[in-house]
Amino acid sequence: MTEPLITLSHVTMTFGRQVAVRDVSLALNSGECVGLVGHNGAGKSTLIKLMLGLIRPTGGHVHALGGDPAGAAAGRARVALGYLPENVAFQPAMTGAETLAFYARLKRQDVRGNAALLAKVGLEQAARRRVGTYSKGMRQRLGLAQALLGSPRALLLDEPTTGLDPAARQDFYALLRDLRDGGVGVLLSSHALAEMEGQVDRVVVMNAGHKVADGSLNDLRALAGTRPRLVVRLAGAPRAVVNVPDRWIGWRMICDDVLDIECDEADLPALMRTLPQEVIEVDIARPSLDDVYAAFLRGKAAARC
Numbered sequence: 001m002t003e004p005l006i007t008l009s010h011v012t013m014t015f016g017r018q019v020a021v022r023d024v025s026l027a028l029n030s031g032e033c034v035g036l037v038g039h040n041g042a043g044k045s046t047l048i049k050l051m052l053g054l055i056r057p058t059g060g061h062v063h064a065l066g067g068d069p070a071g072a073a074a075g076r077a078r079v080a081l082g083y084l085p086e087n088v089a090f091q092p093a094m095t096g097a098e099t100l101a102f103y104a105r106l107k108r109q110d111v112r113g114n115a116a117l118l119a120k121v122g123l124e125q126a127a128r129r130r131v132g133t134y135s136k137g138m139r140q141r142l143g144l145a146q147a148l149l150g151s152p153r154a155l156l157l158d159e160p161t162t163g164l165d166p167a168a169r170q171d172f173y174a175l176l177r178d179l180r181d182g183g184v185g186v187l188l189s190s191h192a193l194a195e196m197e198g199q200v201d202r203v204v205v206m207n208a209g210h211k212v213a214d215g216s217l218n219d220l221r222a223l224a225g226t227r228p229r230l231v232v233r234l235a236g237a238p239r240a241v242v243n244v245p246d247r248w249i250g251w252r253m254i255c256d257d258v259l260d261i262e263c264d265e266a267d268l269p270a271l272m273r274t275l276p277q278e279v280i281e282v283d284i285a286r287p288s289l290d291d292v293y294a295a296f297l298r299g300k301a302a303a304r305c
């Protein structure tokens with residue numbers, strides 16, 4: 001197994017008395033796309049700044065691309081770390097091409113690669129337009145082009161999809177998948193777990209500075225313990241008492257002939273055998289990712305996959 005691009009080991013970051021991040025360990029590997037999810041103030045931006053070496057941890061260690069990102073020899077390594085800040089602000093009077101040329105010079109990169117980069121993010125037609133005329137989605141794509149200068153091995157994107165419409169969001173994730181498939185390690189933060197469905201390989205959930213989960217969305221679903229709800233319509237009102245085992249919590253008759261029960265799908269055949277009469281219809285409502293996320297934030301499932 002190759003060494004992770006970025007590793008955090010038991011990292012704590014305090015600002016005065018404010019603990020922004022507490023004892024967090026995580027890794028970003030080459031060729032994976034990781035979602036970093038948490039509410040406002042959960043510590044997402046602080047983690048990204050620590051990975052970039054913009055701030056030093058007050059406890060623990062950060063290792064990025066072979067060294068300490070805040071160390072004396074970090075300059076060269078930083079070129080291989082692409083970063084899109086949360087609130088990217090470009091000079092509105094400059095064109096997209098001029099903006100990218102400005103950042104290329106700052107990063108000491110050859111500007112001859114810029115046209116290809118603008119094409120990669122779908123801005124070739126708009127390259128000569130002033131950034132002030134760009135939509136939010138176009139500005140985000142320009143931000144991504146800026147982050148991609150120097151062909152970074154790791155990309156750290158702070159809430160890159162905030163304010164994007166669903167189509168622009170899909171385009172953005174498609175671009176990230178291409179980069180991931182090319183071996184780049186991508187970490188992107190967001191408030192919403194639901195938008196990560198099908199888009200990321202792994203999700204890290206932060207809550208008040210703590211890492212409360214780290215795994216695939218399926219792992220998280222299982223860990224959260226949010227089980228499907230089965231709504232069962234019987235052929236008439238039950239003719240006998242329904243004997244529901246203890247492990248099927250939260251069951252109730254919604255009306256005379258409809259039973260609502262929270263239980264594992266694997267228990268469905270046993271449930272059918274328990275019922276006193278014929279079943280007409282069964283509906284299965286699986287928990288959404290918003291339900292799963294809420295379970296983690298309530299602390300119901302504070303654990304690590």
Ligand SMILES: Nc1ncnc2c1ncn2[C@@H]1O[C@H](COP(=O)(O)OP(=O)(O)OP(=O)(O)O)[C@@H](O)[C@H]1O
Pocket residue numbers: 015018019020038039040041042043044045046047086
């Ligand atoms: N420079 C700072 N000085 C003091 N407190 C800070 C500083 N930076 C962050 N914090 C605090 O650390 C905590 C975590 O902040 P952080 O910006 O990492 O959260 P976040 O998850 O990125 O939030 P958001 O989604 O709102 O951007 C917050 O309570 C914040 O107020």
